[in-house]
Amino acid sequence: MTDYRQKYQMTPVIGWLLRDRGGMILLGILIVASILIPVGNLIVPEGSALHVPTWMMSLLGKYLCYALLALSVDLIWGFCGILSLGHGAFFALGGYAMGMYLMRQIGDRGVYGNPELPDFMVFLNWTELPWYWYGFDMFWFAVVMAMFVPGLLAFVFGFLAFRSRVTGVYLSIITQAMTYALLLAFFRNDMGFGGNNGLTDFKDLLGFSLQADGTRAALFIASCVMLGICYVVARCITNSRLGKVLIAIRDAEARVRFTGYRVEYYKLFVFTVSAVMAGIAGSLYVPQVGIINPGEFAPALSIEIVIWVAVGGRGTLYGAVLGAFIVNYAKTFFTGVMPDFWLFFLGGLFIAVTLFLPKGVIGAVPAFGSPDRQSAFSTLRKRFLNGRANEGGKA
Amino acid sequence: MRTVMTAVLCRFRVRANNSLPVLFAVAAIFAILVLASPRPAYAFSDEELRNVTEQLNHKSSTKKVEAIEAMAADGDPRVAPILNAMLEGNLFVRASDEHVVIGEKKGKVWNHIDVVSGEVVGESGSKELDKIKINNRLRGALRDALAALNLFSQDIGIRTAAVEQVMDARDPSMLPLLIRAIEREEDATLLARMELARATMALAAGETTEERLTAIEVLASETTPQIRAVLSQFVASAEAEGYQPEVVAAAKDALADVEGRLSMWQTLGDVYRGISLGSVLLLAAVGLAITFGVMGVINMAHGEMIMIGAYTTFVVQQIFSSVIPSGSPWSLVIAVPAAFVVAGLVGIVIERCVIRFLYGRPLETLLATWGVSLVLQQAIRTIFGATNQQVTAPDFMSGALELSNGLVLTYNRLWIILFSLIVVGGIAIVLRYTAFGLQMRAVTQNRRMAGSVGIRTGYVDALTFGLGSGIAGIAGVALSQISNVSPNLGQTYIIDSFMVVVFGGVGNLWGTVLGAFSLGIVNKFLEPVAGAVLAKIFVLIALILFIQKRPKGLFALKGRAVEA
Numbered sequence: 010m011t012d013y014r015q016k017y018q019m020t021p022v023i024g025w026l027l028r029d030r031g032g033m034i035l036l037g038i039l040i041v042a043s044i045l046i047p048v049g050n051l052i053v054p055e056g057s058a059l060h061v062p063t064w065m066m067s068l069l070g071k072y073l074c075y076a077l078l079a080l081s082v083d084l085i086w087g088f089c090g091i092l093s094l095g096h097g098a099f100f101a102l103g104g105y106a107m108g109m110y111l112m113r114q115i116g117d118r119g120v121y122g123n124p125e126l127p128d129f130m131v132f133l134n135w136t137e138l139p140w141y142w143y144g145f146d147m148f149w150f151a152v153v154m155a156m157f158v159p160g161l162l163a164f165v166f167g168f169l170a171f172r173s174r175v176t177g178v179y180l181s182i183i184t185q186a187m188t189y190a191l192l193l194a195f196f197r198n199d200m201g202f203g204g205n206n207g208l209t210d211f212k213d214l215l216g217f218s219l220q221a222d223g224t225r226a227a228l229f230i231a232s233c234v235m236l237g238i239c240y241v242v243a244r245c246i247t248n249s250r251l252g253k254v255l256i257a258i259r260d261a262e263a264r265v266r267f268t269g270y271r272v273e274y275y276k277l278f279v280f281t282v283s284a285v286m287a288g289i290a291g292s293l294y295v296p297q298v299g300i301i302n303p304g305e306f307a308p309a310l311s312i313e314i315v316i317w318v319a320v321g322g323r324g325t326l327y328g329a330v331l332g333a334f335i336v337n338y339a340k341t342f343f344t345g346v347m348p349d350f351w352l353f354f355l356g357g358l359f360i361a362v363t364l365f366l367p368k369g370v371i372g373a374v375p376a377f378g379s380p381d382r383q384s385a386f387s388t389l390r391k392r393f394l395n396g397r398a399n400e401g402g403k404a
Numbered sequence: 405m406r407t408v409m410t411a412v413l414c415r416f417r418v419r420a421n422n423s424l425p426v427l428f429a430v431a432a433i434f435a436i437l438v439l440a441s442p443r444p445a446y447a448f449s450d451e452e453l454r455n456v457t458e459q460l461n462h463k464s465s466t467k468k469v470e471a472i473e474a475m476a477a478d479g480d481p482r483v484a485p486i487l488n489a490m491l492e493g494n495l496f497v498r499a500s501d502e503h504v505v506i507g508e509k510k511g512k513v514w515n516h517i518d519v520v521s522g523e524v525v526g527e528s529g530s531k532e533l534d535k536i537k538i539n540n541r542l543r544g545a546l547r548d549a550l551a552a553l554n555l556f557s558q559d560i561g562i563r564t565a566a567v568e569q570v571m572d573a574r575d576p577s578m579l580p581l582l583i584r585a586i587e588r589e590e591d592a593t594l595l596a597r598m599e600l601a602r603a604t605m606a607l608a609a610g611e612t613t614e615e616r617l618t619a620i621e622v623l624a625s626e627t628t629p630q631i632r633a634v635l636s637q638f639v640a641s642a643e644a645e646g647y648q649p650e651v652v653a654a655a656k657d658a659l660a661d662v663e664g665r666l667s668m669w670q671t672l673g674d675v676y677r678g679i680s681l682g683s684v685l686l687l688a689a690v691g692l693a694i695t696f697g698v699m700g701v702i703n704m705a706h707g708e709m710i711m712i713g714a715y716t717t718f719v720v721q722q723i724f725s726s727v728i729p730s731g732s733p734w735s736l737v738i739a740v741p742a743a744f745v746v747a748g749l750v751g752i753v754i755e756r757c758v759i760r761f762l763y764g765r766p767l768e769t770l771l772a773t774w775g776v777s778l779v780l781q782q783a784i785r786t787i788f789g790a791t792n793q794q795v796t797a798p799d800f801m802s803g804a805l806e807l808s809n810g811l812v813l814t815y816n817r818l819w820i821i822l823f824s825l826i827v828v829g830g831i832a833i834v835l836r837y838t839a840f841g842l843q844m845r846a847v848t849q850n851r852r853m854a855g856s857v858g859i860r861t862g863y864v865d866a867l868t869f870g871l872g873s874g875i876a877g878i879a880g881v882a883l884s885q886i887s888n889v890s891p892n893l894g895q896t897y898i899i900d901s902f903m904v905v906v907f908g909g910v911g912n913l914w915g916t917v918l919g920a921f922s923l924g925i926v927n928k929f930l931e932p933v934a935g936a937v938l939a940k941i942f943v944l945i946a947l948i949l950f951i952q953k954r955p956k957g958l959f960a961l962k963g964r965a966v967e968a
C-alpha cells in the first residue's frame with residue numbers, strides 16, 4: 010500500500026501521464042488528428058487523394074462526441090461500479106442547452122420571421138419566451154448551462170440515490186426510469202423544447218455559419234481538445250487517492266464504508282463529474298449534427314453507450330474511446346450496407362463481449378491488458394471452467 | 405283526424421325519413437306518395453305552409469330561424485324535404501314569380517319542385533334560380549329541426565340519436581313536438597330519455613314554480629355531465645333573475661345531488677380503469693417477478709418474450725383460419741399453451757446459452773440479455789416484417805358491458821383482468837404446492853444446500869427461467885388483444901414491468917400483484933388531473949423517490965436472502 014502512495018501521490022501529474030501508455034497514444038492521435046484532418050479538409054484541394062471531405066470530418070467529430078460520452082460512462086462504471094443506464098439524458102440535456110442557444114441565434118431568419126421566438130413557439134401561438142429560455146442568446150451562458158444542468162440533475166439524483174444506498178441493478182433501473190421520464194417530458198409540446206421535432210434548422214454559431222467548412226473544422230478541433238482535456242481530468246481523478254477509493258468502492262463497497270469512508274460522497278462526486286462530461290459531449294454533438302430531439306433520451310440509446318465502453322474495455326478510459334469509435338463505425342457501416350443486419354450485430358456484440366471479452370478489445374491486446382497481463386483467451390478459458398464449476402454457484 | 409295524420413306520417417316515415425340525406429330520392433318518393441294518396445289533413449294548411457316557407461327567404465337570419473323552428477314544431481311531413489333541401493343548398497327563389505321552390509338538377513336544366521304539392525312545376529336554367537343562402541347559425545338550426553322531425557322515425561336508432569340532439573339543442577320551441585313524440589313512444593329506455601329531454605326544456609321554458617319544480621325533480625334523478633351542465637346553468641340564471649327561493653334551493657340541491665353521484669361514478673370509473681391498467685402491468689411483470697424476483701436475473705429480453713407470445717398468437721390464428729375458418733374464435737384458447745411453450749423454450753435456450761455463465765454478475769446479465777432482446781426483435785422483424793400484424797378478437801371478447809351512468813366496461817379488458825388473476829393464481833399454486841415449486845424455492849434460498857440434497861440446480865434454473873419466459877409469452881397472448889403486435893411490442897412494456905417488480909419488492913409475488921394494481925390505479929387517478937403523459941412522468945418520479953425510501957421495494961426480503 011505504501012508503495013502505491015509513493016508511486017502515485019508523490020509523482021507530479023506529468024510523471025504518471027507519461028507512464029500511461031494508452032493515454033499517451035490517445036492524446037497523440039488526438040493532437041495529430043486535430044491538425045491533419047482540418048488541414049486535409051481546408052487546405053488540401055478537393056481533387057487530391059489526401060483531401061478529407063466535410064462529411065467525413067463531421068462524422069469523425071460526431072464519433073469524438075460519442076467517445077467523450079463513453080469516457081464519462083467508463084469513469085463511473087469502470088472505476089466506481091455505477092452502471093448508469095441513463096447517461097443519454099445528461100448528454101441530451103447538454104445538447105438541448107446548446108440547441109437553445111443555436112435556436113436563439115436563428116433570430117428573424119426562421120420561417121415565421123419572429124426575432125424573439127423560435128418557430129415552434131410561434132407555431133404554438135406562444136406570445137413570449139418562457140423564463141427558462143432567458144439568457145440562452147448568450148454563448149457563454151449556454152455553455153455554462155450545458156455543464157450546469159446535467160451536473161445539477163446528476164447531483165440531486167445521485168444525492169438521493171447514493172444516500173439511501175441504492176446500488177447495482179436497482180440504480181441502473183432507476184437511472185433508466187429517469188431518462189424515460191425525461192423522454193416523455195421532452196416529447197410534450199408544453200415543455201417548450203420543440204416537442205417531438207426537437208430543435209433544428211440551426212443557422213450559425215458565434216456568427217459563423219454552421220454550413221461553412223471552417224466552422225465545421227473548428228468544431229472538430231474543439232471536440233478533439235475537449236476529449237483530450239476530459240481524458241486528462243478523468244485520468245487525474247482515477248490516479249489520485251480519490252480514484253483509489255473509487256476503485257475500492259467498485260470492488261467492495263461495504264468494506265470501504267466500514268473502513269470509515271463516506272462512500273456516498275465519493276460516488277456523488279464522480280457521478281456529477283461524469284454527467285458534466287456527458288453534457289459537454291452533448292453540447293459539442295448538437296452543432297455538428299444539426300438537430301437535437303427527445304429521441305436522444307431513449308433508454309435504448311443509453312444502454313448502447315454502455316456497450317461502447319464494454320467493447321473497448323471497461324475501466325481503462327482509452328478503451329471507452331476506442332469502443333465508441335469501433336461500435337459507431339460499425340453502425341455507420343452496417344446501416345449503410347445492410348441495415349437489417351445492424352441489430353443482429355449489435356445484439357450479438359452485447360452477448361459476445363459480456364461472455365467472451367469481459368475486458369474488451371483493449372484487454373485482448375497483451376500490452377494494454379490488466380496488470381496481471383492476462384490474455385483475453387485465458388480469461389475466456391477461466392470463465393468457462395468457472396462457469397462449469399460454479400454452475401449452480403451462488404446466484 | 406289524428407289517425408289519418410298518423411297513418412300518413414307512418415307511411416312517409418317508412419319511405420322517406422330513413423333516407424333523409426338523399427334529397428332527390430326523397431323528393432321523388434314524396435311526390436308519388438302525395439299524388440297517390442288522398443289529400444290528408446296536414447297540420448299546416450297548404451297556404452300556411454307556403455307562407456312559412458316564403459319566410460325562409462327573409463333577409464334577416466333571425467326571421468329565417470323562426471320560420472325553421474315554426475316548421476319543425478309543426479311536425480308536418482312535408483317540412484323535412486324542404487329543410488333538407490335548404491341544408492343542402494337546393495332551395496331556391498324563382499326569379500319569375502319570387503316563389504320558393506326546391507331545385508332538382510336534371511342534366512343541364514333544373515326542375516322546380518313545389519314545396520306544397522311536391523310536384524314538378526317548371527324547369528329552367530340555373531340563372532333563373534336564386535339560391536337561398538345559409539350560414540352556420542342557420543345550418544345549426546336546420547340540423548336541430550331535422551333532428552326534431554326524426555323523433556318520429558320508425559328506426560329506434562334514429563329516434564335515439566334525435567332525442568340526444570334535441571336534448572343538446574335545448575330549444576324550447578321543440579317542446580310541443582317532443583311531447584307529441586313522448587305520447588307515441590313505446591320503448592321504455594327511450595321514453596325515459598325523452599322525459600329527461602322534456603324536463604331539460606321545461607326547465608328553460610317553464611313559467612310557473614310548479615313546472616320548474618317538476619322539471620328539477622325529473623332532472624335530479626339522472627346522473628350525466630349533461631344534466632349537471634343544464635342544472636348549473638339554470639341555477640346561475642335563476643339566481644340572476646330572482647326566481648322563487650324554493651326553486652333556487654331545489655335546483656341547488658338537485659345540482660349537488662347530481663354532482664355527488666357524478667364524482668362517485670367518476671371515482672369508480674377511475675378505479676376500474678386503474679385495475680384494468682394494473683392487470684396489464686401485472687401480466688407483463690409477473691414473468692419478470694420470477695426471473696428477476698426469484699432468480700435474481702435481470703432479463704432485459706423479457707419484453708421480447710411477451711412479443712414472442714403475441715406473435716405466436718398471430719401464427720396460431722393464421723393456421724387456424726386457413727385450416728378451419730369456423731374455428732378461429734378458439735384459436736386464442738389454443739394460443740395460450742402454444743405461447744407458453746414457444747416462449748418458454750426460447751427462454752430455456754437463452755438460459756442455457758447465455759445466462760448461466762453470468763450468474764452472480766447482474767450487470768453483465770443485464771447487458772447480455774439486452775443483446776438477446778435486440779437479436780430477437782430483429783429476427784421477428786426479418787421474419788414477419790416491421791409492420792403491425794392483425795390479431796382479431798374472438799366474439800366473446802368484443803363488445804362492452806354498459807352500466808348506467810356512462811361507465812363502459814369493455815369485455816376484452818374484463819377478460820384480461822380475469823386472465824391476469826388466473827395466471828397469478830396458477831403461479832402461486834405452482835410455487836407453493838408442486839415439487840418443482842419446492843425445488844425452485846430451495847435453490848433460491850440456498851443453492852449449495854439444495855444441490856447437496858440432490859436437486860439438479862442447473863436443471864431447476866433452466867426450468868425456472870423457462871417458466872418466467874413462458875408466462876411472459878402467455879401475457880403476450882392477452883396483450884395482443886389490446887396493443888399492436890409489432891416487433892416493438894416488448895419495448896413498450898419492459899420499463900413498466902421493471903418498475904412494477906422493483907416497486908412491489910423483489911422475490912415476492914404478492915408484492916408484484918399489489919405493485920401492479922397500485923401503479924395502475926395511481927396512474928389512472930392522475931390522468932384526468934395531469935394528462936396521460938404527465939401522469940406517467942409523475943409516477944416514474946414518484947417511483948424513483950420511493951426507491952430511495954425503500955430500496956428493496958414494498959415487501960423486502962429479510963435476512964440472508966437479501967444479500968443473494
